[in-house]
Amino acid sequence: EDKVVQSPLSLVVHEGDTVTLNCSYEVTNFRSLLWYKQEKKAPTFLFMLTSSGIEKKSGRLSSILDKKELSSILNITATQTGDSAIYLCAVGPTQGGSEKLVFGKGTKLTVNP
Template sequence: EDKVVQSPLSLVVHEGDTVTLNCSYEVTNFRSLLWYKQEKKAPTFLFMLTSSGIEKKSGRLSSILDKKELFSILNITATQTGDSAIYLCAHLHSGGGADGLTFGKGTHLIIQP
């Protein structure tokens, strides 16, 4: 059974800090790892990572995948209160079918002013 483990489960930092969120996985038929940001509404897509060592970047957010050590990190620099959210990591596996996403439990990030 696929497993996605995120750490920490919750994190409180001050505005301006840099944070690193972790996602490790034990899966069969790896294809991609996805990061989502969930605020009060639905998760919004951030990044999809398929290849090791290639950093994906969007503004102050960046993410990288290590397929040898089976983990991914999501970095947020110069955090702002608007970054407060639950960050979800999910494994998209190959093998066909529409059920190919396994989610971690999420990291609840709180940015204090």
């Protein structure tokens, strides 16, 4: 059974702190790993990772995939209160050529002023 595990489940930090969120997976025929941010309703896409060791960066957020360890991390530097959200990791295994995304339970990040 395909599985995605995120840790920690929740995290409370102060503005300016740096945080690292973890995602590990067990899926058949891995294709890609995706990170999403969910503030209120619809999750919004952050990164897609397919190759090991190549960091993707967007402002204060960065992410990297380790296919050997079957894991990924999402780093947020100089956190702001606007970073408070649930961060979701998803993995896209292949099944019959379709893209089926399997999500983890998410990490709830709270950034206090």
